[in-house]
Every structure is written in C-alpha cells, then in structure tokens.
Amino acid sequence: MTDIMKDIIAAVIDGEPGPVTTAVSAALEAGEDPESILNDGLTAGMTAVGEMLDQGEIFIPDVLWAAEAMQEGLAVLLPHLAHGVSRSAGTVVIGTVQGDVHDIGKNLVGLMLSGAGFEVRDLGHDVAPEAFVDSVAHNGAGLLGMSAMLTTTMPAMTRTLELLRARGMREKVHVLVGGAPVTQGYADKIGADGWAIDATRAVVVAKELA
Amino acid sequence: MRDRTPFEPVIQLRHLSDDTKQRIFDAALQVLADVGASVSHPEGVELLVRSGCTLDDSGLLRVPPSAVERALSTVPSSFALYDRSGSQAMTLGGNNVYFGTGSDLMWQYDVETGEHRPSGLDDIARVARVCDGLPNIDFVMSGAYPTDLGPQGVYLATFLTMMRNTTKPLVLVAENEVDLGAIIDTAADLRGGAERLREAPYLLAYVEPVSPLLHPRESIAKLLLCADAGVPVAYVPAPLAGATSPISSGGHVVQGMAECLLGLVVHQLRAPGAPFMFGVNQGSLDMVSGQPSYTAIESFMNYLTIVEMAKWLRLPNWGISGCTDSQAIDAQLGLEVAELTLLSMLLGSNLNHDVGFMGFGLTGSLEEIVITDEFVSMNKKLLSGVPAEDLDLAVEAIAGVGPKGHYLGHPHTRAHLRKGPGQWRPGLLNRDNRDRWVEAGSVDLREKARRKALAILQTDPPAPLDPGLLQRADARMNTLRRETV
Numbered sequence: 143m144t145d146i147m148k149d150i151i152a153a154v155i156d157g158e159p160g161p162v163t164t165a166v167s168a169a170l171e172a173g174e175d176p177e178s179i180l181n182d183g184l185t186a187g188m189t190a191v192g193e194m195l196d197q198g199e200i201f202i203p204d205v206l207w208a209a210e211a212m213q214e215g216l217a218v219l220l221p222h223l224a225h226g227v228s229r230s231a232g233t234v235v236i237g238t239v240q241g242d243v244h245d246i247g248k249n250l251v252g253l254m255l256s257g258a259g260f261e262v263r264d265l266g267h268d269v270a271p272e273a274f275v276d277s278v279a280h281n282g283a284g285l286l287g288m289s290a291m292l293t294t295t296m297p298a299m300t301r302t303l304e305l306l307r308a309r310g311m312r313e314k315v316h317v318l319v320g321g322a323p324v325t326q327g328y329a330d331k332i333g334a335d336g337w338a339i340d341a342t343r344a345v346v347v348a349k350e351l352a
Numbered sequence: 353m354r355d356r357t358p359f360e361p362v363i364q365l366r367h368l369s370d371d372t373k374q375r376i377f378d379a380a381l382q383v384l385a386d387v388g389a390s391v392s393h394p395e396g397v398e399l400l401v402r403s404g405c406t407l408d409d410s411g412l413l414r415v416p417p418s419a420v421e422r423a424l425s426t427v428p429s430s431f432a433l434y435d436r437s438g439s440q441a442m443t444l445g446g447n448n449v450y451f452g453t454g455s456d457l458m459w460q461y462d463v464e465t466g467e468h469r470p471s472g473l474d475d476i477a478r479v480a481r482v483c484d485g486l487p488n489i490d491f492v493m494s495g496a497y498p499t500d501l502g503p504q505g506v507y508l509a510t511f512l513t514m515m516r517n518t519t520k521p522l523v524l525v526a527e528n529e530v531d532l533g534a535i536i537d538t539a540a541d542l543r544g545g546a547e548r549l550r551e552a553p554y555l556l557a558y559v560e561p562v563s564p565l566l567h568p569r570e571s572i573a574k575l576l577l578c579a580d581a582g583v584p585v586a587y588v589p590a591p592l593a594g595a596t597s598p599i600s601s602g603g604h605v606v607q608g609m610a611e612c613l614l615g616l617v618v619h620q621l622r623a624p625g626a627p628f629m630f631g632v633n634q635g636s637l638d639m640v641s642g643q644p645s646y647t648a649i650e651s652f653m654n655y656l657t658i659v660e661m662a663k664w665l666r667l668p669n670w671g672i673s674g675c676t677d678s679q680a681i682d683a684q685l686g687l688e689v690a691e692l693t694l695l696s697m698l699l700g701s702n703l704n705h706d707v708g709f710m711g712f713g714l715t716g717s718l719e720e721i722v723i724t725d726e727f728v729s730m731n732k733k734l735l736s737g738v739p740a741e742d743l744d745l746a747v748e749a750i751a752g753v754g755p756k757g758h759y760l761g762h763p764h765t766r767a768h769l770r771k772g773p774g775q776w777r778p779g780l781l782n783r784d785n786r787d788r789w790v791e792a793g794s795v796d797l798r799e800k801a802r803r804k805a806l807a808i809l810q811t812d813p814p815a816p817l818d819p820g821l822l823q824r825a826d827a828r829m830n831t832l833r834r835e836t837v
Contacts, residue, residue, distance in 0.1 A: 203761055203769060249758045339785050339787045
C-alpha cells in the first residue's frame, strides 16, 4: 500500500473535518487511480474503523465522524470516478414503528449503515405502515429496517409486511427488524428477511441482503 | 513505574466522631499503662525501661501515656516505597490507596488445572509475575509459602524469587532478625549500599506481635533491625475478636492498638523518625464453628474503626482488600472482594494487602488477584468523583440537539470520550449482549480472569538481575543455612 493511501486511511480513522479531502486531493494530484483511492483509501479506512469499534478500540461517535469525513473525501473524488461507479451500497429506509417513539437504537443503526456506505432514508419514529411502504416505493429502496422497543408495538411490523404484500412489493425489498425485545424467532414468525441484535450486526446483515 | 498520581478517593467514608476516637485512644493508653504487656526481648525491655516504662516482678512492662505521645511526635506521617529500579512508587500516608497481595499461603488453586494443591516456590514467581502485569496492583507480597523447600532460608529464597519476577516494591515476612538481615543486606546490595536503601526503601517488613499483649523476642528483634536500617516496618497484631481479643468491636481495636503502639514506642526510641506503619488485623472468630474469618461483617466493622484510628493518629495504615473466606472462586468471592476493597478505597486505607487470599489465608488464587485489579480500576473512576470546577453541564449541547435529536455524533460526545473523562472500559466484566457472549464461548468471569493471568504469564519477565548480586545473595543463603541447621 502506498503512503498516500495510508494517509487517507489514517485521516478517515481520525475523522476530523478537512484532512480527508486534503489527502484525497493529494492522491489525485499524484496521479493515483480514482477507483483505487475509493477502494484502497476511503473504503479501506471505513473498514478499519468498523474493525476498531468491534475490538473496543474506538467509540461510536468516532465511527460517525469517520463516516462524515469519508463523505467529504468522496465529494472531492466523485467527479473523477468513471461514470457508473456506484458510490452507494444501496438505499435503506428505516424507522421506529407506529406507536413507538424510542429511536436511539434505530438512529444508531442508521448512522452505522451510513458509515458502511448505504443511502439511509430515516423516517423517524412512530412511523405508520403506509409511510414505510410509500418511502420504499418512492426511493426504490432495496432494504427496509423497522425498529420496535416495546412488546406492545412489535405487531406494527407485521402490519407493514402485510401492506407490502398487498401492494405487490414484498419481493422487491428485504425487510430487517430489530429492537430490544425483537428476536430472530420473532423475525422468522412474521416473515422478515433479517434480524440483528445490535447496530454493528445490523450492518453485516444489511450487507448480506443488499 | 512512578507514583506520579497516587489514588486518593474524593468520596470518603468516616463513621466515628472525634470524641469517640479520643475515647478509643485513651482506652488503649490505659491498657498500656495499667495492664502492660509481656515483652520477651531484653534489649527492647531495657530501651523501654530507660525511657520511663516500668517492669514489675511478674515481667509485665507498663508504658506511660507520655512515652506513646513522644513516639507519636517523632514518627513520620508518611513515607515512600521505591521500586526495584529505585524510582518512587508509593507514598504511604494521607488517604493514598494502594493494593497488593498477602503472604505465605499454603495452598493454591492451580491457574492451569484448577486443582487445589500445596504451594511451591514457583507459585511465588507466578504471583509476582501476574502482579507485575496488573496496573492496579502496586506492591507484592509472596502470595505463597514454598512448601517444596526445606525450612532454612525460606524467606530469603522467597524474597529473591519475588525480586526476579516483579519490579514493584515488596512487602516481606521473615522468620527472625537473621534472615531479615540477609534480605535487607541483599536489598542494600541492589541499591548500591545501606544508605541508598535507607533513602529509597525497596521493601516494607511485616512483623506481628501475638495477641493478647505478647511481644515475642523475634518480633521486637525484627522491629529494631528495621529501625536501625531505616527500612519501613508494619507492626500489626492479628487479634481474633472473641478469642484472642474482646469480641466487641471497640475492645478488639483498643487491645490491637495497645499492641501496635507498644511496637511504635520501642521503634521510635531506637530510631526517632524511622518509617513505621500502624495497623491491626481485623479478624473475628465464628462463635459457633470456631472458624476464624477475615470477611465476617463483624470483621469489617472492626476494620472501619481501625483505619479511622490510623487517620486520626496521622499514621500510614496497614489495610486489607481483595480477600474472601470462600473456598471456591465463586460469587461469594466476588462479593466479599468487592465489599472489602470498596471499603478500603472509601476509607483511604493506605497499604491494602491480602489480594488473592481465600479461605482465611490458606489458599491463593491468581484469578482473584486479576478480578480485584479490575474492581480497583473501575472504582478509582467512581471514587475520583466529579470535581465541582470541572462539572460539565452541557447546556449548549442540549440546546444544539433539542427534542427528537440525539447525541451520538455530537461534538460534545466525542470530545468527552476523546479528550475528557472518557468511558471506563471493562477488561473482564461482561457488557456483551447474549448473542455476542454466546459466540465468544459463553465465558464467565472466573474463566476470563484465568485467561488473563495465563496471558500475563506468557509475557516477558522483568529484566534479569545482576549476576553478581545473585551470587552474593546465594552466599548469604549458604551462610543462613549453615547457621540455622
């Protein structure tokens, strides 16, 4: 790996605004391949950040800062990338289900998904089944993530799944569910495609389904 | 290793009024003056009698309050211990809190096999190595008695093994003034001379009188040797409440103080200003089974009073932590270790020994040492408190986020974690959710502690000692064995 790529990775990990764009510009000036800057620099930096979080070496806010810094670098890089290179891992619609206003876990998942390169459409909390389904249709999302914090609000997930089926959209979108009381068993029972116990695992599942 | 920031709790526990402490002290003085004690060391007795103590026909030596007051006026209120390299590592006194192991355990829970088996010299090396690798263990006692050695020179062999396997300051037990002399000579050799050892003491000697009110020849001889060499000494009786001292908490402490303070008087007469540590062990006897206990709740009550009296007298104190009566590495161990260690921290108790002790000081466990290290780490954060001037009330952050927002990526959160107080990270305690915990092998605290101890044992040992130093120590060992055979 070149020193220029190491600089980009280090700047992404550090997450301060500024240094990533400087490092990406320097790489472009040095004639590095833009695809390589994306894959061996920016994306490699975010992968390292994910691993460091998993090892308990950094904190959640560090991941969010790294993701923002990476986005800044990406903005500099985009005009140089060949047409058709996808900058996104896919679009995800997320929200906390109807009747439930707990959203810190859902926010965490959304931020982690952004960090992993997904386009995240966060509908907030107390989201009606219609709102979820409309947003999936409108954004052409391949993934829908629903969160419930209460056993009393979990059934709202089922209503969204039913509405997707009624509109003939169930086969076009993968549905992820999560939240403290939600288990793999419950996800299976309601016919969801994926479940994760926490935000970092949600990213892994989302990548598998995307 | 340097003692740049000794730990001192901001949150502190005190329960006795000044009036009560004065009454306890006066009662101890009364015991010394009226009851007296049996002192079996002619030179020590002569020193005491020359200074105003009286010896009656039955051999009881009585100490007037003026002698105790004089000793209290010359004894330092704090002293330092230095590590193997000569750097200052501990400042004992005030409310500074330090932790270390105890000595002479006859049995070990083998960290590799889990077997309960007799202790050997190798266990002393293992205890020292593990303590050397744990940041919240400040000093080392042997942790084991080498039952695989013959009786001669056991404590010199113990000292040499500890010195090879840790650079932290040592707390030592010795049989008598002869082997303690050989140990002190070796420590002086390490330092490059007796005067240098006096300036930067590498070890503290632990010496006990025998309750009730007996001061054996060897105890006084070791005490005087330490006074002469300027080696810090803790003179700590181990009265058992209900058996060798009164069962009441007050009576236990009064007798224990009378025993300790007699040691202080003779020590300060011999060498005014020499470093001395106050203490009374807190044990009590189970009056149904006859089993002594370190961690009965009555023992804890005695302990609170003992440490408070040390503070009141402005003397560095001998304390206890990380210890259990349990015979298994189990939840009882966890809760007794936690309660006793937290009490020591809240009290600002200075030199807290017996980390790793089980079953009333007969069995040792490396897991228990590792668990105590984690507990101390966590509670250093708690008891450091939040200094009022640093209170970060975060009103700007609250205003910036507002309703419905979150703080996960807020600059305030990141600054707090990166540049501010951060967040204490567990090394052993589980914070994983069920799935992650199961995936990682469903490992419980005992097993995690075992693995950590084994991992430390795999690391490089401290730098080897000068071969000349070891040769000269061997020569002392040979002399010791010849003289005592």
